[in-house]
Amino acid sequence: MSQSFDAISAQLRKRHRRSARLKWTSMGALGLAGLFLVLFFADMLSKGLPAFQQAYMQVELEYSEEASRMGRAAMDPEVARLVSRTFERVIPRMIRNDPDLLGTSETRWVLANSQVDQYLKGHASKLRDNERAVVDELAEEGRVALRFNTTFFSRGDSKMAESSGILAAAVGTVMTMLVTLAISFPIGVMTAVYLEEFAPDNRLTQLIEININNLAAIPSILFGLLGLAIFINFFGVPRSSPLVGGMTLALMTLPVIIIATRTALRSVPDSIRHAAFGVGCSRWQVVRDHVLPLAMPGIMTGSIIGLAQAMGETAPLIIVGMVAFIPDVSASFTQAATVLPAQIFTWAGEPERAFVEKTAGGILVLLAILIFLNASAVILRKKFERRW
C-alpha cells in the first residue's frame, strides 16, 4: 500500500517551493529583458528628443560694406559670438546675391550656436559667464528661444553641431536601399522559385540550401571585406557610393528574401498547382500565374523585413567607405554618400556634447523608420494572411 495523501503532501512541500521558484525566476528573466527594452527606449528618447528643438535668436543685421566681406560685422559683437558660424558665412553670400541689401538693416531670427542651444536646454555648455548673462537677458526679452529644428531635417552633415542634419544621410539611405532592393529582390525571388518549384533534389540543390542558411549567419563585416576586395578593387565600383553599398547589402539581404519567399511559396497548397497543371499549364505558367500571385504578400513581408535589416546595417558600409563627410545632398548612385546608421556612427565619434544629442536624434529617426517598416510588414501579413 502506498503512502497517504498527507504523507506525500508533506514530502512535496519543499519541491513545490522549488517549482514556484523556477516560475518566478523565469518570469523575472522575461521581465528583465522587457525592462532593458524600456530603459533603452527611455534613454534614447531622453537623449534624442531635444535634438528636434534648436535655439534660434533674433538679431539685428546691418548689411554694411564690411559685412559683405566678413559676416560677423553685420551683428553686434556681443551677439555675434552666440550666432552660429554657419550663418555668419551666409551673410556675405546673401549680399552678393542681392546687392540691394547693402546699406539696409533688418531684424530676423537666426540659428544660435550649439553652446547657446545646450545652455538653454540645461546641459553643460562652454559659454562664459558674461555670455550666459547675455543669453539670459535675451531670453527674458523673448529674443532667443527653442524652436522646432528644421535644420536637422533639411541639411547634411556639418562640422557645426547646430547646423548638421540628416537629410544627406537619409537620401543616401534611400539611394542605397534602391540598389539593394533592385538586386536582391529579383535574384532572391528567382532563387526561391527555383529551389521550391523547379529544383531536383540533388547535391547541388542541397549545397545551395546549406549555403543560403550559412550566408544568413556570416558576420556582416565579412560582406564588407567582399565588397572592398571584389566590388571596389576588382570591378572598380566607386568607393563610398550608394552603388557599392547597395550591392554589398544586397548580398546580405539575399538570404532573408530567399528564406521568406520559400516559406511563402511553400504555404501555397499543392492543390492550386495540381488544379493549374490539370488545365494544361506548364510549370512556369503555374508559377507565374497562380503560385507567385498567391505568395506575393509573404514575399513582400519578407522583403520589407530584409530591407529594414539592411537599413540598420553599418559595419560592411564602413568597410566600403560609406562613412564620408557629406555636407550636401546628392542623388547620384556613383558619388560618395553616407547612410543614416553611418551618419550616427560618425556623429557618435564627435567629441562635442551637442553631437550626442544629434546622434540620439538620428537614432530616433532611424528607429522610427524601422518601426514603421516592421509594423507595415506585420500589417501586410495580417491583412493577407490566408489559411488553407
Place this chain on the structure above:
Amino acid sequence: MQTNHLLTLFIGGLLLLGLLAFVLGRAKAARVRASGQAMYAQPDQYAWFTVISSAGPALLVGAAGAFVMLLLGADIPVFLLLAASLAVAAVGAIVGLACVRPEFHARQAIERVIRWLLVGAALISIFTTFGILFSIVFEALRFFQMHSFWEFVTGTVWNPGASFLAAAGRAGEGGSAAQFGSVPLFAGTFMITAIAMLVAIPIGLLAAIYMSEFAPQRVRTLAKPTLEVLAGIPTVVYGFFAAITVAPIVVNVAGFFGLDASFNNAVAPGVVMGIMIIPFISSLSDDVINSVPDSMRQGSLALGMTQAETIRDVVIPAALPGIISASLLAVSRALGETMIVVMAAGMRPNLTANPLEDMTTVTVRIVAALTGDLEFESAETLSAFALGLVLFAVTLSLNLVSVLMIRRFRAKYRVNNL
C-alpha cells in the same frame, strides 16, 4: 562620362531591337496562324522568343567582353564591344524570326531559358560565399607572405604601427618593426563574447522557459514579438547606447566598489551585446521547447513530478540539442559583431583577464585597418583580411555545428518515436 553615354546608347539600341523583334515575331506568327496552320505556341510566345534570341546573346557578349576587360586587362575599346553586342543582337533577332515556324516549340524554348535564369540566380548565393572566401583568402595569403603565420597565431603583441613605412619602402626608419600577434585580439573578442553569453544565455533561456511553460497564451503572443524588437535594433544604436550610457554606469559601479574601470571596458559592450542577443536565444529556445512533444510533459506529470521538475529533468534535456544550437549561433553572432565593439570597446590590444580594462577585438582591428587613408598594399590593411579569414572559419564552423545539431533534434521529434 563617355562610357555612360555609350552605355545609354547601347541600352536604347537594344531596347529598340528587342521591340522590333517582338513586333516582327508576333506579326509573322499571326500571319502563319491566319493562314490556317496549327502552331505549337501562341503568337505572343513566338514574339517573346524572338526578343530573347536577340537580347540574350547580345547581353552575354557584352558581359563576357566586360569580364575579359576587367580580368585579363585586355584593352578592348568600349565602343567596339557595344557595337559588336548590338550586331549580335541584330543577328539573333533574324535567327529568332527564322525560327517562327508552326512546328517550333516557342514556349518550351522560352521556359528553358527561364529555367536557366533561375538556376543562375540560385548560383549567385554560392558565388557570394566563394566570393567572400576567395577575397579573404587571397588577401590573407598576401599578408602571410609578409608576416609569418606562426607569429600571427601565437604572437602576443599586435603593433601594426610601423607597417605603413615598410609599405612605403622605408622599413627600419620608424624604429620598432610592426608586429602582428593576434592573441590579444582574440582574447579580447572571447572576453566580450563570454560576457555577452553570461547575460544572454541565462536570461534568454529562462525567458523562453517562462514563455513556453508558464505564461498564459496572451502573455506569450505579446512577449515574443516584443523581445524580438531587441534583435531588430541596429547595432550602431546599441554601440552608442553602450558607449554613452552603459560604460559610465559600469565605471561608476566599479568605482563604488573601489575598482578602477576604463571607459572602454569590456563589460559595457559585453552586456549590451548580451541584451541584443537575448531574443536569438529566447526565440529559438522557445520554438525548440515548444516542439518537445506534450506527451513527455504528461508522462512526467503523471508520475507525480512537479512542473519545475518536469521542465528541468525532462523538457530541457529533450530540448538541449536545440538550445545548444541556439547558443552556438549566438556565440557566432557575438564573435562577428562589429559596431558595438567599435564604438564601445577599446582600440588598444591588451592581453588581460580583467574585464574592466579596455581591450580590443578582431572586428575592431579589421575596421581600424580598413578605414583611414592607408595604402591597400600595406601589411596593416592586409592583416584585416587575415583576421577576417579566422573570423570566417570560426563562425562558419559554429554555424555548421549548430545546423547539424538542430537537424538531429528535428529528426528525433518529427518522426513518430515508435
Place this chain on the structure above:
Amino acid sequence: MNIHVAERSTASMSRHEPGQPVTRNSEANHELSIRVRDLSLWYGESQALKNLNIDLYQKNVTALIGPSGCGKSTFLRCLNRMNDLIPGVRVEGLVEMDGRDINARKMDEVALRRRVGMVFQKPNPFPKSIYENIAYAPRMHDLVGRKAEQDELVERALRDAGLWEEVKDKLHQPGTSLSGGQQQRLCIARAIAVQPDVILMDEPTSALDPISTATIEDLMDKLKRQFTIVTVTHNMQQAARVADYTAFFHLGEIIEYNDTKTMFSNPATKKAEDYITGRYG
C-alpha cells in the same frame, strides 16, 4: 431532438444505481477505490461529461468502452486531474479517493498523481536511459536511497512489467531505442515503480502490433494483483479479455456499468447491446 430525449430517459432508467454494487464477479475484490458522484465536465461551453456516477473497485481491471468522442478518455483524465493541463476545463461533482475529494482546492494534484499513475496511448519514454526512465521518479519521491536500492527497484519494476529479460543487458541505452511494445512496457514499469494505487491506461495498445498487444494484456492481468487498473479501450475483444468490470460510455454519459461477463453476454441496455454487437461505434 425528441428522439435524443427519449433515448436519454431509457438510458437513465437502466443505468446502474450509484452505491449499489454491480453484479459481482465471484473471484473479484470489492473494496472501493474511487467513488465518482455527479461528475460533470465542460470544455469551455460544451459539456463533455454529464453527471457520471461510478464506483471503481480495488485490484480489478475496469474497462471503459464506447464510441470515440464519448468522453471515456476525458473521464479517465479526471481521475488524476490531467485535465487541469487543458485551459478552459471546468469540473463539477465528486471524485473521492481514500476519503478525500480529489478536486478539492486543498488536494495537491502532484500528490494525487503519485497515487494515480497513468500510461498513455502512445509510448512516451523520457529521452533518458532505460534505467533512468524508471529510477528517476522514485528518486525524486525519496522512495529509494542508496544505489543498490535503486538497482533493485529498477529490476523489480522491469520484471513486473515483463521487460527485464529483454533489456537487462542494455539498461543504459536510451529508452527510445526500444521497439514500440517494449517502450510501452517501459512506460508501465515507470508507472509501477512509483508504487501507485491506481494505474490509468489510455488505450495503451492502440498504437501497438497484435503481439505486443497480447503481451500488454497479459501484463494487465498480472498487475491487477497489486494495482487498481482503469483502462480505456475501443477494442471490445480486449475489454472482454482483460476487464473485470466494464463501463459503456455514450455522449458523455455512462449508459451501463456491469461486470464484464454480464455486459458482453446479456447487456441491460439496448444501446450497449447495439454497440457491442457492432451496430455502431
